[in-house]
Amino acid sequence: MKAHRIETKLTKNGTLILEDLPLQSGEAVEILILERSSQPSDSNPYPLQGKVIHYNEPIEPVP
Template sequence: MNAHKIEVVLTEDGSLTLRGLPFHAGDAVEVIILETKTPQHQAAPKLQSETNPYLLHNTQPYRYDNPTEPVALEDWEVLQ
């Protein structure tokens, strides 16, 4: 089964026209129509990453003074 989802806004009561479907003449298809909560013409709220693609711009960088220094040696029971 090949599924294809498309969202359209009705321009006339009780009438729907679908164009550009990936099926050919003679193909048998099943049509299920579901009402959506937010119509396509209403823009969904943008995520922060969509409004500002550079989220870390102008933030303080991380600084590692001695990144290869062993950490928490006193916590290892094997070394005692």
């Protein structure tokens, strides 16, 4: 099964329109809808990058 990614928005009445699909007429498809997160796209994907890490007892065994 091949996957095709298409990003679109719902219309005001909640209708989803998919146009220009790379498929033949009559082909069977499976639809999976994922909701996009509302986080801003400029958020840092690595929030701990550059932060200092400190280990209190680095050689102590873990219980």
